[in-house]
Structures are given as structure tokens and as C-alpha cells.
Amino acid sequence: xxxxxxxxxxxxxxxxxxxxxxxxxxxxxxxxxxxxxxxxxxxxxxxxxxxxxxxxxxxxxxxxxxxxxxxxxxxxxxxxxxxxxxxxxxxxxxxxxxxxxxxxxxxxxxxxxxxxxxxxxxxxxxxxxxxxxxxxxxxxxxxxxxxxxxxxxxxxxxxxxxxxxxxxxxxxxxxxxxxxxxxxxxxxxxxxxxxxxxxxxxxxxxxxxxxxxxxxxxxxxxxxxxxxxxxxxxxxxxxxxxxxxxxxxxxxxxxxxxxxxxxxxxxxxxxxxxxxxxxxxxxxxxxxxxxxxxxxxxxxxxxxxxxxxxxxxxxxxxxxxxxxxxxxxxxxxxxxxxxxxxxxxxxxxxxxxxxxxxxxxxxxxxxxxxxxxxxxxxxxxxxxxxxxxxxxxxxxxxxxxxxxxxxxxxxxxxxxxxxxxxxxxxxxxxxxxxxxxxxxxxxxxxxxxxxxxxxxxxxxxxxxxxxxxxxxxxxxxxxxxxxxxxxxxxxxxxxxxxxxxxxxxxxxxxxxxxxxxxxxxxxxxxxxxxxxxxxxxxxxxxxxxxxxxxxxxxxxxxxxxxxxxxxxxxxxxxxxxxxxxxxxxxxxxxxxxxxxxxxxxxxxxxxxxxxxxxxxxxxxxxxxxxxxxxxxxxxxxxxxxxxxxxxxxxxxxxxxxxxxxxxxxxxxxxxxxxxxxxxxxxxxxxxxxxxxxxxxxxxxxxxxxxxxxxxxxxxxxxxxxxxxxxxxxxxxxx
Numbered sequence: 001x002x003x004x005x006x007x008x009x010x011x012x013x014x015x016x017x018x019x020x021x022x023x024x025x026x027x028x029x030x031x032x033x034x035x036x037x038x039x040x041x042x043x044x045x046x047x048x049x050x051x052x053x054x055x056x057x058x059x060x061x062x063x064x065x066x067x068x069x070x071x072x073x074x075x076x077x078x079x080x081x082x083x084x085x086x087x088x089x090x091x092x093x094x095x096x097x098x099x100x101x102x103x104x105x106x107x108x109x110x111x112x113x114x115x116x117x118x119x120x121x122x123x124x125x126x127x128x129x130x131x132x133x134x135x136x137x138x139x140x141x142x143x144x145x146x147x148x149x150x151x152x153x154x155x156x157x158x159x160x161x162x163x164x165x166x167x168x169x170x171x172x173x174x175x176x177x178x179x180x181x182x183x184x185x186x187x188x189x190x191x192x193x194x195x196x197x198x199x200x201x202x203x204x205x206x207x208x209x210x211x212x213x214x215x216x217x218x219x220x221x222x223x224x225x226x227x228x229x230x231x232x233x234x235x236x237x238x239x240x241x242x243x244x245x246x247x248x249x250x251x252x253x254x255x256x257x258x259x260x261x262x263x264x265x266x267x268x269x270x271x272x273x274x275x276x277x278x279x280x281x282x283x284x285x286x287x288x289x290x291x292x293x294x295x296x297x298x299x300x301x302x303x304x305x306x307x308x309x310x311x312x313x314x315x316x317x318x319x320x321x322x323x324x325x326x327x328x329x330x331x332x333x334x335x336x337x338x339x340x341x342x343x344x345x346x347x348x349x350x351x352x353x354x355x356x357x358x359x360x361x362x363x364x365x366x367x368x369x370x371x372x373x374x375x376x377x378x379x380x381x382x383x384x385x386x387x388x389x390x391x392x393x394x395x396x397x398x399x400x401x402x403x404x405x406x407x408x409x410x411x412x413x414x415x416x417x418x419x420x421x422x423x424x425x426x427x428x429x430x431x432x433x434x435x436x437x438x439x440x441x442x443x444x445x446x447x448x449x450x451x452x453x454x455x456x457x458x459x460x461x462x463x464x465x466x467x468x469x470x471x472x473x474x475x476x477x478x479x480x481x482x483x484x485x486x487x488x489x490x491x492x493x494x495x496x497x498x499x500x501x502x503x504x505x506x507x508x509x510x511x512x513x514x515x516x517x518x519x520x521x522x523x524x525x526x527x528x529x530x531x532x533x534x535x536x537x538x539x540x541x542x543x544x545x546x547x548x549x550x551x552x553x554x555x556x557x558x559x560x561x562x563x564x565x566x567x568x569x570x571x572x573x574x575x576x577x578x579x580x581x582x583x584x585x586x587x588x589x590x591x592x593x594x595x596x597x598x599x600x601x602x603x604x605x606x607x608x609x610x611x612x613x614x615x616x617x618x619x620x621x622x623x624x625x626x627x628x629x630x631x632x633x634x635x636x637x638x639x640x641x642x643x644x645x646x647x648x649x650x651x652x653x654x655x656x657x658x659x660x661x662x663x664x665x666x667x668x669x670x671x672x673x674x675x676x677x678x679x680x681x682x683x684x685x686x687x688x689x690x691x692x693x694x695x696x697x698x699x700x701x702x703x704x705x706x707x708x709x710x711x712x713x714x715x716x717x718x719x720x721x722x723x724x725x726x727x728x729x730x731x732x733x734x
Contacts, residue, residue: 005029005104012089020068032108054108056624057081063679064240074098095271096209160527161635161649174350176200197323197641200346206356208309208316212277215305225351235289242268242683246289262295268683280304280642299325302642320349502570503551503602505730516725518552521718526633526700528713545715547603555598556729560590564600565668576667582606584668591685592676603717614710618703619669627655631702638696646684697721
């Protein structure tokens, strides 16, 4: 079956002044051929402006939301693993459209017939050439159909981990079920602490994307359902999935005599493959937004929304959770009153439900999110765009120069051309924004009246003292995580570190009681593909592991630590020196930050690889094959709700969203996972690091079975990490 996906997208570029601009183009993805047009093609024979091949070396990253010239785009980037400078940045006007394109482009790269060769660079040297080829290459078959604008509501995100639910229902109010999180040793949920985690669950008659837009908006339209929020603003935009927001709350819903409260939060969001939106919050400190006079700053320990599509996407199951310290004198209000305050805030889910019920069919998601309504007829929009271009002499010059460049590329092409011309270099000269556009403006976030700036006050903030080792690497500030100007409230100073021996720097504790230790996890807690999975899609409990976990490293460094298996003095090289049959499989996770952290797990097998065909093929296969098979199943068995929700319990082919490097030695294969290569994964790791001391993490690794001969699957290995500590990570040896 041939596959075809098409629709309007925007190419995102930066001009010579460093300011971003967008160009609207019509894209068609036919099997693994990507083509671009300035208008909807009339026939299949019409020549595209640019074309390219999506091969196994192309990666697609989800870069989240971004505001460009008063327009909000959902950005994704195509880049070549051979050269990260070869990339193409595209934007969609909705998260659903972006998700469709990301999914289809990943499928095209995964199922490409092979690597394309002999690429021709774009003639203008200042524009790098994305490693893409001609659309005339032989087409591949057996692709699934890609319907444009489908909601991509895939199979529900069921868990791949068997674990009891910590949530216990304790009531129902305003049509919402109310749950509390039971602590360890309190299976019935009868005990209430001072700041309990409470969750409200309800069904809303609207799509998950529309509800997501409403919840993310901080504009005046939010006042139609959020009776708690007086004013909201974005303090700092960290990346497309993470920002720092400030919320000031009304006082009329608080108890009499209680001062107004405000919240300074780090907000993180992502979209799951089944259309579920996860929005997570926790309190932070930021030097640009200090506590203000007349407000008491409450502390949100963890909170957020999980918005899951149900009933074929027509409705959504909304879960809203809060664990909040209201910061009042304990004698002023009893804990029961604090719980009532939190429950009152959770009732916003009911207000959201009633809003969409009242506005059913008469209220667009764009209006609700604070955007100006726009015509959804893409044909009409394109005609209007063309009229505007004709009326501008400057734009006519631009069109003429576009044509010259396109002719130049056509003349140079000899079987293969470059798609990086999609960025259309001449456009940037004519895209200098007006003076009013130099200030980045987001209609979703910034329509409140300006509030008094806290920057006018003198800032006398003492930074936490760092030790020599941590202080040195702290100076190498990681811009990807964007920690400048704020810190998690859970952050602590790091202690002096010691040198390590590879494979033994993290202590083993089978009792799982010692902090900063590891042990093998319980395989039966994980679900893997059964013998008849291709027919019934049923997963079964894992009965054991193929390899034995023999060591782990938890290291700190100012750079990426590659190829740990080759380090002299490590356990891998000690076994290699003996010349025994042992073979090692190392999972090396590079966690971004300043400093960088390395989490490495060592697994060993004594029987020949030939006795295990799937493992043998993985060890000796190409990187593209490995990326399409290596799966991680994560699970937070003990920890905060916000971390559990951010990590999830679903198996993931991490070779697709993350960049992986493989190192093959005489008696080992090392899989190095760059967590920082994905904006989404980077946000999750940043959140996890803030709560690390209080977490127990369970990990399982699988080589995915895709054929009947490769089923049932077998776990490669498991790992249980008990309360890791940043301050106890030793420095990696040179």
C-alpha cells in the first residue's frame, strides 16, 4: 500500500539579523519522498519547488510551541545524524497537525529502502544542505495510509508495568470524582498529611487539543472558567515544552482574612501518541519574579493536568492534581480547611466542563485560547496570501529572485537535488520585521495588563555555595536546560566527589534499603509481547531476563563520557583480559546539565550470542536496525506524582526520539543514549533531577520482536535505582 500525507506547513528560518520568520508552503509526503509547493498542486505531474528523500539517517524532533511574529507555531525539526547542521525547521498551526507530520516522517525514515547517496548541496554556501535527495527514487511499499488532519488518536496508552494504583477515592463533588494519594504503608488512604496530593477526575465534551489550549492559555479568555486566576504571565520561555509562569490568584474564593496567594511555577507539557496531553507544574525560584508585596507565595509541590481523548476523540477525560502548601500559620487554619481549599481549586475542572457544554459547537478553540479567529479554509487563505504578494512591489521582487534561484537549482540537478532550498534563501532579505514586531508577543499568554516589575527592586540573592568540583563544572552552563535565573526548590549543594572505577561506582544493595544504590528489578512487573502478539496484540508478564546485571555507574563530568566499556580498569576490560566467554551489554545514559551526569548499567551473558538470534542480530546489525528495535520500559515505583506522570510506564523505542551512539568492542556493545537530544526528554530529565533523592526508579530493556520467529520477547535486563544522589556522583576519570 502506498502512503501519502499532505497539508500546509511553515518553513521557519532566521534572517541576517537573527530574527525568525516563516514561509507558508504546501507539503506532500509520498512514501519516503517529501515535496514542497507554493500552492496546492493541480495534478500529480506538477513539478514541486523542492523535493527530498527521507532516509534512515533523518531524525525528527518535537520542539514544542514557539511564537513568531504574533503567531503560535508547533515546531518540529528534520536533521541528519551525519551532520547536525543539515536541518530543516517546520511549523504547524496546531499540535495535532504537528503530531501527524512527526509520526509520518518518522515512519518514512524507519521504512526507507536504504541510505541515499551522492547528494548535491544547495548552491548558496551560506545555507547548509539537509541530507536529502531527489523525489524520483524508487518508491517503497507496504506503508500505512496517512490521512491529513486526522487526530492521531492511536491505541490508548496502556501501561507496560504491573503496579498498584496509589489513588484512593474519597468523595464526589460537582460531578467530579475526588481521589487522594495514599502514602506508603497506608493502602486504604485513611491518613491525611498536611499537604496531601488530591486529584479531581471528570469528563469534558470537547477534544483534548481544545482543552489543552484552554488550560495553557493565560489570556483573558481564561476568566470564563478559571475562577481562581486573577492574572497570569510568562516570566521566561525556556524551550518549546518548558517555561516559567507567574500566577496571581483572586482572594474572593479564599477564607475571610486570608491574604492573596501567588504561584511561581515551572510548566512542562507534552503530547502522547494517543492524543493525551500531559501538563505538569512545580514551584521554582526566579530572580526576575521575587515575592511581591500584598501576596504570600504558595508552594506547589506537584500538580498538573492529564487530558486523555475518549469516545473516539469527541470527549476527554480530564485529571487535575494538586499537592500545595498554602503557606499559612498552622493555628490560623486546620489541615482540613487547607484540604477544602485545594479541593475548591480542583473544581475548575467542573467549570471547564460547563464552559464547553454551554459553548458546544459555537466556540472555536482558537477563540478560547486567545488567538484571533482565522479562516480554516486553506484554499481561501492561500488566495488571500497571493493577492497580498501581488500588491507589494517588494514582494514581487522577492518572487522574481525566488524564480532565479529555483532555475539555478533545476539546471544544476543531475538526478538528485537538495531540499534545503525549501528554506528559500532570498526570502530572508525581505523579512525584516516592523518595529512593533521586535518584541516577541504571544497572544496565548500575554494579553493581561502589565503588572509592576519585580526587576525594579534591588536583587540581593545569595547563590548556594558549591564545592570545587561542582563549582568548576557549574561554570559550563548548559543552555539547553536553561537554568540561568531560576532553580528548582528541591536543588541542594553538591559535595566533594571522588574518582571512580568503571562498573563499580554505584554500590549494589539487594535489600533495596541503602540510598544511592542499585539492584536487579523484578522482571514479572513488566509486560512484553507474547507469542501471538501479531494476532491478538496481547502482552504477557516477563518471566526472567536474558542477561544478568553485574554493575552500574553514576558519574559526574564536564563532558560526555563515551565508550565506558573500553576504559582500562573497568569490569568489562577485566573480563576481556581473562579471555572468557562473557559478553557485556552496556546502557550508557548521558543526562544533560552543568555538570553532565552519566548513568550506566552493565549486563553480562556467558552463553554464545549465536544461541540468541535476536540479540546476535542487534549486536552485529546496522545502527538503523538497532534504533528501530531498542526499547526502554521506565517506571517510578516510589516518588512524587509529577515525576511518575512525566516518566510514565509505557515502552518506548528510544532510538526514534533520541540520538543513540553505539560502541562495539571485543566483548561488549555499548548503547549510549543522549537524553539531551530531545526537547521533551530534556524536560523530563530536568524534572527528575530535582526530585532524585526521593525516587526509586525501575528500568527494563527489550529488543523488540517484530516477526513471529522473534516472539515472545525476552527482557535483556532490569534495574532498580534507589534514591540516587547528585552530590554522591564521583568524577569520571580522564
